[in-house]
Amino acid sequence: xxxxxxxxxxxxxxxxxxVLPEREVYIECTDYNQVADAIRTMIIxxxxxxxxxxxxxxxxGTMASQxxxxxxxxxxxxxxxxxxxxxxxxxxxxxxxxxxxxAIIQKYNSLPINQLKDKLKQRALEIREQDIAINxxxxxxxxxxxxxxxxxxxxxxxxxxxxxxxxxxxxVVRAAHEAGKRLSVLADETRPFLxxxxxxxxxxxxxxxxxxxxxDNMAGYFMQQGKVNLVVVGADRIAGNGDxxxxxxxxxxxxxxxxxxxxxxxAAPVSTLDLSLSSGDEIPxxxxxxxxxxxxxxxxxxxxxxxxxxxxxxxxxxxYVTAIIxxxxxxxxxxxxxxxxxxxxDIN
Amino acid sequence: xxxxxxxxxxxxxxxxxxVLPEREVYIECTDYNQVADAIRTMIIxxxxxxxxxxxxxxxxGTMASQxxxxxxxxxxxxxxxxxxxxxxxxxxxxxxxxxxxxAIIQKYNSLPINQLKDKLKQRALEIREQDIAINxxxxxxxxxxxxxxxxxxxxxxxxxxxxxxxxxxxxVVRAAHEAGKRLSVLADETRPFLxxxxxxxxxxxxxxxxxxxxxDNMAGYFMQQGKVNLVVVGADRIAGNGDxxxxxxxxxxxxxxxxxxxxxxxAAPVSTLDLSLSSGDEIPxxxxxxxxxxxxxxxxxxxxxxxxxxxxxxxxxxxYVTAIIxxxxxxxxxxxxxxxxxxxxDIN
Numbered sequence: 001x002x003x004x005x006x007x008x009x010x011x012x013x014x015x016x017x018x019v020l021p022e023r024e025v026y027i028e029c030t031d032y033n034q035v036a037d038a039i040r041t042m043i044i045x046x047x048x049x050x051x052x053x054x055x056x057x058x059x060x061g062t063m064a065s066q067x068x069x070x071x072x073x074x075x076x077x078x079x080x081x082x083x084x085x086x087x088x089x090x091x092x093x094x095x096x097x098x099x100x101x102x103a104i105i106q107k108y109n110s111l112p113i114n115q116l117k118d119k120l121k122q123r124a125l126e127i128r129e130q131d132i133a134i135n136x137x138x139x140x141x142x143x144x145x146x147x148x149x150x151x152x153x154x155x156x157x158x159x160x161x162x163x164x165x166x167x168x169x170x171x172v173v174r175a176a177h178e179a180g181k182r183l184s185v186l187a188d189e190t191r192p193f194l195x196x197x198x199x200x201x202x203x204x205x206x207x208x209x210x211x212x213x214x215x216d217n218m219a220g221y222f223m224q225q226g227k228v229n230l231v232v233v234g235a236d237r238i239a240g241n242g243d244x245x246x247x248x249x250x251x252x253x254x255x256x257x258x259x260x261x262x263x264x265x266x267a268a269p270v271s272t273l274d275l276s277l278s279s280g281d282e283i284p285x286x287x288x289x290x291x292x293x294x295x296x297x298x299x300x301x302x303x304x305x306x307x308x309x310x311x312x313x314x315x316x317x318x319x320y321v322t323a324i325i326x327x328x329x330x331x332x333x334x335x336x337x338x339x340x341x342x343x344x345x346d347i348n
Numbered sequence: 349x350x351x352x353x354x355x356x357x358x359x360x361x362x363x364x365x366x367v368l369p370e371r372e373v374y375i376e377c378t379d380y381n382q383v384a385d386a387i388r389t390m391i392i393x394x395x396x397x398x399x400x401x402x403x404x405x406x407x408x409g410t411m412a413s414q415x416x417x418x419x420x421x422x423x424x425x426x427x428x429x430x431x432x433x434x435x436x437x438x439x440x441x442x443x444x445x446x447x448x449x450x451a452i453i454q455k456y457n458s459l460p461i462n463q464l465k466d467k468l469k470q471r472a473l474e475i476r477e478q479d480i481a482i483n484x485x486x487x488x489x490x491x492x493x494x495x496x497x498x499x500x501x502x503x504x505x506x507x508x509x510x511x512x513x514x515x516x517x518x519x520v521v522r523a524a525h526e527a528g529k530r531l532s533v534l535a536d537e538t539r540p541f542l543x544x545x546x547x548x549x550x551x552x553x554x555x556x557x558x559x560x561x562x563x564d565n566m567a568g569y570f571m572q573q574g575k576v577n578l579v580v581v582g583a584d585r586i587a588g589n590g591d592x593x594x595x596x597x598x599x600x601x602x603x604x605x606x607x608x609x610x611x612x613x614x615a616a617p618v619s620t621l622d623l624s625l626s627s628g629d630e631i632p633x634x635x636x637x638x639x640x641x642x643x644x645x646x647x648x649x650x651x652x653x654x655x656x657x658x659x660x661x662x663x664x665x666x667x668y669v670t671a672i673i674x675x676x677x678x679x680x681x682x683x684x685x686x687x688x689x690x691x692x693x694d695i696n
Contacts, residue, residue, distance in 0.1 A: 021651040155565075186657075189641070189649070191539060191563035197642070197650040205651055213656040215539040215641055217503075217564040217597025221662040224599060249565025251572060255607045256600060293537070293563055294545070296644040301537070302545040303369040303553055308561040309534075314569040 002160045002203065005044060005052050007125055010063065012056045014044045017161055017195075021202040032061030032080050039087040039094075042193065046162020047236045047272055048131050051093030054084050055124035058101045063117050070109050073116065077105055089284040090245055090313045092237040096271040100127060131164035134269045137327035138168055139175025142232070142267055145323070146176035146183055150229040153219060155188040156247035157199035158234025158267065168267040169232040170203060172325060177209050184210040186222055190247060191215075192292045192310065216249050223260040231257045235268040235324075242318030242335025243280025248311055254320035263322040270326050273343050280315035288312045350508045350551065353392060353400050355473055358411065360404045362392045365509055365543075369550040380409030380428050387435040387442075390541065394510020395584045395620055396479050399441030402432050403472035406449045411465050418457050421464065425453055437632040438593055438661045440585040444619040448475060479512035482617045485675035486516055487523025490580070490615055493671070494524035494531055498577040501567060503536040504595035505547035506582025506615065516615040517580040518551060520673060525557050532558040534570055538595060539563075540640045540658065564597050571608040579605045583616040583672075590666030590683025591628025596659055602668035611670040618674050621691050628663035636660045 005014040012029040018041065019025050027043060029035045035057030038044050044053045061080030067073035081098050088094060104123045108116050146152060152173055156162075159170035166174060176183055185204055190196035197213055204211040214222065222228050231253055237245040244250070244266050257264040277283060290308035294300060302308065324331040324339070331338035353362040360377040366389065367373050375391060377383045383405030386392050392401045409428030415421035429446050436442060452471045456464050494500060500521055504510075507518035514522060524531055533552055538544035545561055552559040562570065570576050579601055585593040592598070592614050605612040625631060638656035642648060650656065672679040672687070679686035 022648065188565070189539070191537070191565060194649050197654075201654045202651045205654060211655065213638075213641060213650055213654050215564070215596070217536070217539060217600055218657065218659065218662075220600030220603055221596060221659055222657075224662070248563070248569060252565055252568030252600065252604060255568055255604055259603050259607070290561075293561060296649065297647060299645060299647060300370065301542050301644065302561055303550045306545075306549045306553060306561050307559065309566065309570075311566065311569055314566075314572070 002165065002206070004049055004161050004164060005056065005128065007056055007128070012053070012060055014038060014053065015161070016043045017045055017199060018043055020198050029060065031064070032057045033083065035060060036083050036087050045195070046157060047091035047093040047234065048163040048168065048269055049161070050088065050091050051097040051271060052128045052131055052164050054094045054097040055101055055127045057084050058098065059121040059124040062120050067113060070113070073113050074105060088286055090236045090286045092274045093271050097127060128164045131269070132166055134327040135163050135166035135168055135171040138267050138269065138325055139166065139171040141327070141330055142172030142265065142325040143175040143179055145230060145263065145265055146172065146181055147229070148181045149183070151184045151186060151227055153186040153188070153222070153228045153231045153253070154200060155196065155233050155250050155253050156190045157195035157203070159200055159203045161199045161203060162234060168234045168269065170200065172232050172267050173209065174207065177207070184212065186228060187211050187213050188216045188219055188249065188253070189213060190249060195247070219253055220256045223256055223262060228262055231262060231264045232267055235266050235272050236313055237283050238266070238268060238273050238324065238339070239277040239280045239283060240275040240336060240339060241279050242321055242324065242333065242339060244316045244321060245280060245283040245285070245313050246316065248314050251314040251316045254316040258320050264320055265323055265325055266321055267325040270328060270343055273339055275339065275343055280317065283315055285314070286312040350513065350554070352397055352509050352512060353404065353476065355404055355476070360401070360408055362386060362401065363509070364391050365393055365547060366391055368546050377408065379412070380405045381431065383408060384431050384435050393543070394505060395439035395441040395582065396511040396516065396617055397509070398436065398439050399445040399619060400476045400479055400512050402442045402445040403449055403475045405432050406446065407469040407472040410468050416461060418461070421461050422453060436634055438584045438634045440622045441619050445475060476512045479617070480514055482675040483511050483514035483516055483519040486615050486617065486673055487514065487519040489675070489678055490520030490613065490673040491523040491527055493578060493611065493613055494520065494529055495577070496529045497531070499532045499534060499575055501534040501536070501570070501576045501579045501601070502548060503544065503581050503598050503601050504538045505543035505551070507548055507551045509547045509551060510582060516582045516617065518548065520580050520613070520615050521557065522555065525555070532560065534576060535559050535561050536564045536567055536597065536601070537561060538597060543595070567601055568604045571604055571610060576610055578611045578613060580613045580615055583614050583620050584661055585631050586614070586616060586621050586672065586687070587625040587628045587631060588623040588684060588687060589627050590669055590672065590681065590687060592664045592669060593628060593631040593633070593661050594664065596662050599662040599664045602664040606668050612668055613671055613673055614669055615673040618676060618691055621687055623687065623691055628665065631663055633662070634660040
């Protein structure tokens, strides 16, 4: 239904998530710098979708290279990766995608440049296709946690719009819905960017899934009232010990869930694991402009000149996480072992 | 500095808190229905300020009575109280103020109607004056909890704008500031009405107190980072066991404070105590229109037709409350006894 990002006639086309749901506008990138800008300004966002965009941006950027030998081509590749890599620091999928593309160069460095360009483009398209399949598998593994009649609270948007399609956290919800379970969703609006109000609510309404929008500060109230059966969120980076970086506010939801004995699930592809980090303390937290806090859709909501903070992510320690749902199965504590087992050979 | 509400030439004049800080507009009520509308639409808000507005509204309404005997006048009084009493259900100060005005009628029912009207007006003006003095006393009792260099997190606006002046929670902050303590404030923006972003930030900037605006979902992050030394909030109603009804989101902050071993203080006048209620479960929670959630300052932020919930308050169980700071001193657990002692003869 929703085409978050696609490759069409050597153009990267994506839905502009900054203007949803008011307007359904698609932007077309013909240059990798446009893709980098789209990631930076959150025209496209969500860790898996950022990974796909990064791969496509690199394919686009290298396609334009004038290099006629592998040395020069590699230099152009590195420059494209540098620009793409500097857009957003927290979601590891961005760096994972760069790694995937770099592996193609290494594998096929004896091919003629034109064929190498094709391989890069193929890999980018493959990453997109695989992402949708991965999400469906996450859904299959995760739907067991949703019982008939459950109300699921989610934060931010880990849906079709955060991925190439179907979604991670919302993939779990969709899989349960498709399996015929009756369910309802409480969607945190997720200030400052309002991904919950604008994107999650829109996606779920599209799919005919019962959704109620709440402000972030209502989550505790509804848990206290016994209205929330489980929490499912996505992730931007998961450290080796199971600490989870995700959209700002996720940590508060996790603490509230623990206080009310409500299970707290994280749904994410294996590409979100960063087993090179022993704990979440090492995950870089992006600090975005305070304008996004003092303004809502361009309109000022605070006194002129007020100081405002804008950490875009927070880290939820593993002890708050009931389970991590991936496309390869479910990891449970102790995560050091269970995540390593799921990652398998990928961690070499 | 800020004139939240005043009586001037038999007109009730209040600053319009729905358009602050963008515009500083004062509205003038010549009729009690206008005062009721101002309370309902949150032109004036904050439990103590609502109490003052209710008293002034009753003075205004009874002043217009054509009754020439006490029976008819009492009927007119009852009708005014009914309209004022139906504006907002949660803040008990509204009902406290009605009770204060009713006591005047009972005490002076043998006076000529014109003199009785004067007594009512005098009592309304007195309630306003007393509120400022009460807040200064709350500040004196509360400032001990703020150490030099502390960072205080607050939710909503329990400041000069929520009272006749000086504020309750912000009165504690102001008293510490006036005592020369260096301090800083993290202000939750407090969706949906944005009292923190619009009012608390504005008030504190006016007073030269260091304030940083955050979205509600950042509170946990800053506590986790060790940046918050204490929380101080106001209250709309406090039950006999110390359960505290306050602006939606307060409960979440209290749970987060507990998880991080951060003291959580409530600052409120004795008129906010409702010892007729044995627990917070009995406090009516106002459900406001979902439009206030789906829109920010009139602009839609969510898909058309989305369901949204809007409980305007929540209840923080007493076990999360470190102490309750009143004008008569500080109540500590067990609150059943300490609140009764503070209320003294008022609870007869």
